[in-house]
Amino acid sequence: MISEYTNDSTNGGKNLFDAYVTTAKIADLVASHQLDIGIVEGHFSNSQLIVEELSEDSMVIVASAEHSPILRKAQVGIIDLENETWIVREQGSGTREATEKLFQLFEITPAKLMQFSSTQSIKVSLEAGLGISLLSQWAIQKEFKNGDLKVIRIKGLPLSRQFSIVTKTSFQTKALKVFIDLLRMNKILTTL
Known part of the structure; x- marks a missing residue:
């Protein structure tokens, strides 16, 4: 376009x-x-x-296809999400707003947060196996297609x-x- x-x-x-x-x-x-x-x-x-x-856009929780133990679980629970390092955008970003909404919806208090100012930085960090993140399906199309990132299936997601x-x-x-x-x-x- x-x-x-x-x-x-x-x-x-x-x-x-x-x-x-x-x-x-x-x-x-x-x-x-x-x-x-x-x-x-x-x-x-x-x-x-x-x-x-x-x-409309859909937001999904994603992780590295190679490095994330959470993807090997048969069923992912809230405690699993809390124990992960969450890689998030900075305050004021719409993606951060959606992440905060997710935390409230599922009553998640992450053990650790890493914050970046761009989605690209988050994707690179995810591919390196540094944690999980809530991202737009639109933003991860290439990484999903290439098999670099995988969606963590959770009941109640995706958020729109x-x-x-x-x-x-x-x-x-x-x-x-x-x-x-x-x-x-x-x-x-x-x-x-």
């Missing part, structure tokens, strides 16, 4: 940027006109912004969350309109 947008002559030569920042930070950047659009997965409160739901488009104004440049239309058409997120 990004390739389609950048090759489209109607986008006015606009640039596209990618950054690993939190939902709250993206909302602030859109509100202050530093970004024209944000794609977020978490909740925030800002009445100045227009939010349009884009796609919404990806949304965030803008400041209903006025849109032609390039922004083209990009938003591509997002809507492609419903960029799929599940495993």
